[in-house]
Amino acid sequence: MHISVLLEESIRYLNLKDNSVIVDATLGYGGHSSNILAKIPKGFLYAFDQDKEAIKEASKKLASVGSNYEIINTNFVNIKEELNKRNIRPDGILFDLGVSSPQLDNAERGFSFHKDAKLDMRMNQDDKFTAYEVVNEYPYEKLVDIFYKYGEEKYASSIAKAIIQYRETKKIESTLELAEIIKESVPEKYRRQGHPARKVFQAIRIEVNNELEVFKTALTDALDLVKPGGRICVITFHSLEDRICKQIFNEVSSIPKELRKLPVIPKEYKPKFKVVANIAPSKKEIEENARSRSARLRVIERVNDYGEEKN
Numbered sequence: 001m002h003i004s005v006l007l008e009e010s011i012r013y014l015n016l017k018d019n020s021v022i023v024d025a026t027l028g029y030g031g032h033s034s035n036i037l038a039k040i041p042k043g044f045l046y047a048f049d050q051d052k053e054a055i056k057e058a059s060k061k062l063a064s065v066g067s068n069y070e071i072i073n074t075n076f077v078n079i080k081e082e083l084n085k086r087n088i089r090p091d092g093i094l095f096d097l098g099v100s101s102p103q104l105d106n107a108e109r110g111f112s113f114h115k116d117a118k119l120d121m122r123m124n125q126d127d128k129f130t131a132y133e134v135v136n137e138y139p140y141e142k143l144v145d146i147f148y149k150y151g152e153e154k155y156a157s158s159i160a161k162a163i164i165q166y167r168e169t170k171k172i173e174s175t176l177e178l179a180e181i182i183k184e185s186v187p188e189k190y191r192r193q194g195h196p197a198r199k200v201f202q203a204i205r206i207e208v209n210n211e212l213e214v215f216k217t218a219l220t221d222a223l224d225l226v227k228p229g230g231r232i233c234v235i236t237f238h239s240l241e242d243r244i245c246k247q248i249f250n251e252v253s254s255i256p257k258e259l260r261k262l263p264v265i266p267k268e269y270k271p272k273f274k275v276v277a278n279i280a281p282s283k284k285e286i287e288e289n290a291r292s293r294s295a296r297l298r299v300i301e302r303v304n305d306y307g308e309e310k311n
């Protein structure tokens, strides 16, 4: 089962009206989407996901709430193209990033270092590129680079070295095989600070799904698409995603540095967005759902085209 993270807060910050047009970029198991749908009886929901299994489950949930929605089975990197095709400018857009609990729990998907499975980690089952290629074909330097960059793993080089050495005798086929190689290549002390494979698995998953680039593009497009007065809510689960969101939100909500000293800021240079919230889950939510521990919700609002807030 998937427990939606920061559900109440994200729904509240979306400022839903009866007739709002909302995009859920990450439908998942429909937790956020079904709550949104219930609050927009005269509006419309467009929900994206690239995972067919998630869509199958979420469809049942949404159908029991209403019929004013469309599920778009594609990567959210295509948000602009898909909304332009439909001539839509939404009142709100939600991103709830990462993988869902069922994706993690289903051993076959190969996301978990606790369950034995083929190295996979694709969110979109139609993609060809999997964790197997990353682990068995990437050269040493590239492995070190992704473990550092996407996993912030301080033992990146020893882990990459161990992988390359192991590959000299046989291919690395499974998640547990990889987890064991990682465990054996880090100091004993490090093994006691949480599972030593956690960061490397995160890094490989980000690489397989090109998660950071895709998110950057989609968030930038979402800012162009959202209507004046509309909001974008982003729930992130690790510092890399959160940093991207924070940087982009800061950039679009502030006056360019070189103009800040001007006595009057010309209308065209006034920021088109204002940051509305930056919150973490409550203690209670973290107690009830450990997956929410590292989550953060950032919210931004598009002010109207004259640099003023919509009433």
Ligand SMILES: C[S@@+](CC[C@H](N)C(=O)[O-])C[C@H]1O[C@@H](n2cnc3c(N)ncnc32)[C@H](O)[C@@H]1O
Residues within 6 Å of the ligand: 002, 003, 004, 005, 025, 026, 027, 028, 029, 030, 031, 032, 033, 048, 049, 050, 051, 054, 074, 075, 076, 077, 096, 097, 098, 099, 100, 123, 214
């Ligand atoms: C954390 S779950 C969303 C859970 C959902 N909000 C709920 O309450 O049930 C993230 C979902 O987003 C999907 N996803 C992640 N990145 C995506 C992308 N680039 N394009 C489309 N879907 C994506 C995943 O397949 C997963 O189903």
